[in-house]
Each structure stands twice: as C-alpha cells, then as structure tokens.
Amino acid sequence: MSELSVNHLLGIKHLTAEDIQLILDTAKEFKEVLNRPIKKVPTLRDITIANLFFENSTRTRLSFELAEKRLSADVVNFSAASSSVKKGETLVDTVNNILSMKVDMVVMRHPNPGAGEFLSQHVDASIVNAGDGAHEHPTQALLDAFSIRERLGSLEGAKVAIVGDIVHSRVALSNVLLLKKMGAEVMVCGPTTLVPKYMHTLGVRVEHNLQTAIEWCDVANMLRVQHERQDIKYFPSIAEYRAQYGLTMEHLDALEKPIVVMHPGPINRGVEITSEVADSEHAIILDQVENGVAVRMAVLYLLAEKRKLGNS
Amino acid sequence: MSKREIIDSRELNIALNRLCCKLIENHGDFSNSILIGLQPRGGQVLSRLVKLLEAEYGVGSIRTGLLDITFYRDDFRRRPGHLQPNKTKIEHLVEDQKVVFIDDVLYTGRSVRAAMDAILSYGRPSKMELLTLIDRRFSRDLPIQPDYKGRQVDSIASQRVEVLWEEVDGRDAVLLTEPAS
Numbered sequence: 493m494s495e496l497s498v499n500h501l502l503g504i505k506h507l508t509a510e511d512i513q514l515i516l517d518t519a520k521e522f523k524e525v526l527n528r529p530i531k532k533v534p535t536l537r538d539i540t541i542a543n544l545f546f547e548n549s550t551r552t553r554l555s556f557e558l559a560e561k562r563l564s565a566d567v568v569n570f571s572a573a574s575s576s577v578k579k580g581e582t583l584v585d586t587v588n589n590i591l592s593m594k595v596d597m598v599v600m601r602h603p604n605p606g607a608g609e610f611l612s613q614h615v616d617a618s619i620v621n622a623g624d625g626a627h628e629h630p631t632q633a634l635l636d637a638f639s640i641r642e643r644l645g646s647l648e649g650a651k652v653a654i655v656g657d658i659v660h661s662r663v664a665l666s667n668v669l670l671l672k673k674m675g676a677e678v679m680v681c682g683p684t685t686l687v688p689k690y691m692h693t694l695g696v697r698v699e700h701n702l703q704t705a706i707e708w709c710d711v712a713n714m715l716r717v718q719h720e721r722q723d724i725k726y727f728p729s730i731a732e733y734r735a736q737y738g739l740t741m742e743h744l745d746a747l748e749k750p751i752v753v754m755h756p757g758p759i760n761r762g763v764e765i766t767s768e769v770a771d772s773e774h775a776i777i778l779d780q781v782e783n784g785v786a787v788r789m790a791v792l793y794l795l796a797e798k799r800k801l802g803n804s
Numbered sequence: 805m806s807k808r809e810i811i812d813s814r815e816l817n818i819a820l821n822r823l824c825c826k827l828i829e830n831h832g833d834f835s836n837s838i839l840i841g842l843q844p845r846g847g848q849v850l851s852r853l854v855k856l857l858e859a860e861y862g863v864g865s866i867r868t869g870l871l872d873i874t875f876y877r878d879d880f881r882r883r884p885g886h887l888q889p890n891k892t893k894i895e896h897l898v899e900d901q902k903v904v905f906i907d908d909v910l911y912t913g914r915s916v917r918a919a920m921d922a923i924l925s926y927g928r929p930s931k932m933e934l935l936t937l938i939d940r941r942f943s944r945d946l947p948i949q950p951d952y953k954g955r956q957v958d959s960i961a962s963q964r965v966e967v968l969w970e971e972v973d974g975r976d977a978v979l980l981t982e983p984a985s
C-alpha cells in the first residue's frame with residue numbers, strides 16, 4: 493500500500509477510498525497495541541502535537557490526547573476559554589505563536605466550518621480537523637466505519653441509518669460521505685425540520701419514520717439532539733421527539749433481525765435512545781470509544797509519516 | 805537485474821534440520837520457551853521449523869507468536885514511502901519465558917533491535933535469543949549476532965538475499981539478486 497494522498501485530515505471529502513481503507517487497516521494494528529500490557533509505542537517520539545480546542549469537547553479531546561501519548565508524541569493542550577483568543581487574537585496569530593514553539597501537528601476543533609482548511613493554507617504543520625462547526629468530524633466518521641466493519645465484516649453493501657438531528661450534525665455529514673465512498677447504503681431519518689433539503693443530492697435515502705428506518709437498516713447510528721446549536725424550536729417538545737424518534741427496546745425486540753446501535757456520544761438518555769438500549773447487547777457505543785483511540789493513532793501515524801525529516 | 809540461486813532445496817532443508825537440533829539442545833521440551841517469528845518474513849521460517857520439530861523430532865505443543873516491529877523502527881520518516889504494519893499475534897505471556905526471535909535474513913540488525921524493544925511491551929522475558937536462517941556476514945550496523953544461524957552468506961550492500969518457500973513461492977531456495985549495473 494502507498495501513503496495517504498493528503499497531508500492534512502480536514503474532512504472525509506478530501507480522502508479517497510484507498511486512504512480510508514489504509515486508515516482502517518492501520519487502525520486494526522493499533523487496536524492490538526492498545527490491548528498489550530504496555531500500550532505505548534515509540535513511533536512519534538520526535539513529533540510535537542498541539543491540541544487546539546476552540547469549542548468544548550471531552551471525549552474527542554481525551555481520545556486524541558490518549559492516542560498521541562500512546563504514540564509517544566509530545567503534547568501541548570490549549571483551550572479557548574483560558575487563552576488570548578478571549579483578548580481578540582486572530583486564529584492565524586494564535587496558531588503561529590504555538591508553531592513558533594516547533595509544533596509539527598495541530599489537532600483543532602473550531603466552531604467555524606472550514607477553520608481547519610483555512611489554517612492548513614497559512615501554517616506549516618499537519619492539521620487534523622477534530623470538528624469544525626456543523627461541517628465535518630472526520631475522525632468520528634472513521635471510528636464509526638471501523639466499528640461497523642468490525643461488527644459486520646465489511647462496509648460494502650452495509651445498510652446504515654443515521655437518525656436524529658442531521659442538520660446540526662458534522663458527524664452525519666462525515667459519516668454519509670465516508671459510507672458512500674466505501675460502498676455502503678445510507679439513509680438519514682429525522683423530523684423534516686432537522687433533515688437538510690439537499691440530503692438526497694448526496695445519494696442517500698431520506699426517511700421521516702423511525703420504524704421504517706430500523707426495519708431497513710443493519711446499523712442505526714442515533715445522533716444526539718444538539719440543543720446548544722438549536723437557535724429556534726425545531727420540534728414541539730422533547731417528549732414529542734422521544735415519542736417519534738426515540739429508540740426503545742420495544743422497537744428492537746419487534747424486529748425480525750438484530751441491528752447494531754451506535755451513538756457518537758454524549759448520550760441524552762431517554763431522548764434519542766433509552767437507557768435499556770444504550771446498555772443492551774445491540775449497542776456498541778463503548779466499542780466506538782475504544783476504537784476512537786486506535787483510529788486516531790492511525791491518522792496521526794499516517795500523517796506524521798508524510799512529514800519526512802528534512803522537509804518538515 | 806540478475807538472480808542466482810546460492811542455496812538449493814536440499815541444502816535449505818539440511819540447515820532447517822540442524823537449527824531444529826540446536827534448538828532442542830538448548831530448549832529441551834520447550835516448556836519455558838516461546839518462538840516468535842518476526843513479520844513479515846520470519847513467520848514462514850517459524851512455521852517450517854515448528855512443522856519439522858513436531859513431525860521429525862516429536863516435540864509437541866510448541867508455543868509460538870508473530871511480532872510486527874513497524875512501530876519500533878528507527879527509520880520512521882527517514883525513508884521514502886509508506887511503512888505498513890503487519891499483524892502481531894502474541895497470545896502467550898512472555899514474562900519470565902525464553903523468547904527466540906526467528907527471521908529469514910539477518911542483515912543490519914536494526915529489525916532485531918526493534919524486536920527487542922517491541923517484545924518488552926508484552927513483559928520481561930528471562931532470555932532473548934536470535935535464530936536466523938541466513939546470516940549476511942560483515943553487514944551489521946549494530947552489535948547484534950545470531951545465536952543460531954542456518955547458513956552464512958557473503959554479500960555486498962547493493963545485493964539482495966531472498967528466501968523462497970514452497971508453500972508461498974512454489975519452491976525452496978535462497979537467491980542472491982544483483983542490481984542492474
């Protein structure tokens with residue numbers, strides 16, 4: 493196999509099917525590393541990584557930090573709440589200041605779509621997008637794909653339903669792009685107010701009935717209702733949403749074939765899925781978290797590999 | 805580019821048998837030993853040795869494993885192209901066990917250095933040894949020598965030594981490849 497075709501991971505839309513395959517195959521070997529008594533390899537010992545989080549995150553930041561440390565990279569953390577951003581510094585100035593400290597890679601979460609792309613054009617470091625507004629969240633899509641492949645054996649022909657708040661979800665967009673590239677069939681399901689109109693142009697089925705969606709799919713990816721991004725009311729009430737789009741054990745027990753239930757976290761228990769579903773054998777939510785570290789190790793390893801000594 | 809056969813099937817089998825006998829002398833019934841093939845080419849030597857040990861020498865239940873050293877290499881970011889990791893399969897505890905690394909060709913010794921580093925992630929073996937089918941003499945970059953060697957080969961840096969296996973390549977042989985001048 494050859495190297496990644498890209499120097500940054502800005503979004504799934506820039507990756508080829510071969511790139512995705514390479515990342516998932518490499519992640520498989522890193523997952524083995526994570527199950528050793530000593531879960532650390534020295535590969536990135538001469539790489540320094542800055543984690544820049546301009547937006548709140550717990551699990552993604554922890555997952556990246558753990559992946560970096562398992563690869564022996566040096567890590568500096570930065571969060572907007574405690575920084576000069578509050579004092580009016582621009583993004584490029586902030587990052588250039590950090591790069592002056594000889595940082596090789598930047599993992600960034602930012603509320604503005606395209607922030608990673610903008611940064612990659614202005615600074616000499618490999619950029620990993622850890623979520624940019626409602627645009628993309630490529631590592632989440634990669635870890636979801638890895639988890640699906642682990643369960644079903646292949647992404648080719650897998651039927652995946654993405655359910656819930658599609659319009660505010662960067663996870664949904666990255667997932668759709670990735671799954672389509674890998675030959676899966678994709679359906680999005682949610683209230684008409686939370687499914688963007690352009691969705692069918694991406695070659696996905698659009699459904700507004702949860703029952704129809706779960707009868708069709710092999711995997712249901714239940715997205716979180718993002719109250720914090722909803723500036724207006726998109727549905728009458730939480731109770732109404734739960735009644736129409738909340739996944740329950742009754743749904744799963746009535747199905748002819750078992751389906752896999754995923755959730756990118758954090759879960760609103762009792763809203764998009766019930767506690768019983770989240771803790772049931774159908775759910776692979778904690779596998780997704782474990783796989784997240786392995787997938788992020790693979791991404792960092794493959795991007796670092798492209799920074800040959802002498803060129804970086 | 806020209807290829808020359810330097811060891812044929814009969815000679816290769818004599819070497820493998822001799823390696824088996826030497827392993828038995830030092831490891832007895834292998835109850836405290838684990839044989840670890842170094843990926844990607846050591847696994848083939850390992851499976852052939854285990855087959856011989858079981859069929860010809862009556863040694864049963866030998867514990868084995870496969871170790872990939874990609875993440876421990878010292879040339880990461882220093883060579884062109886991509887380093888694709890291979891599968892690692894270590895299902896036995898190596899703590900306090902005698903570990904024998906098995907590879908097809910010993911050249912600079914850098915892979916073996918990486919393997920010694922890698923195996924420590926699984927525990928602290930009581931002893932580490934190295935078995936190589938082919939020892940390319942006078943080519944070491946590091947102070948590493950094999951404990952067991954099948955054959956010694958004199959070669960220069962521009963040449964390649966390649967081991968063929970019947971199961972994979974259709975015949976057993978060792979080839980010396982000369983680059984086109």
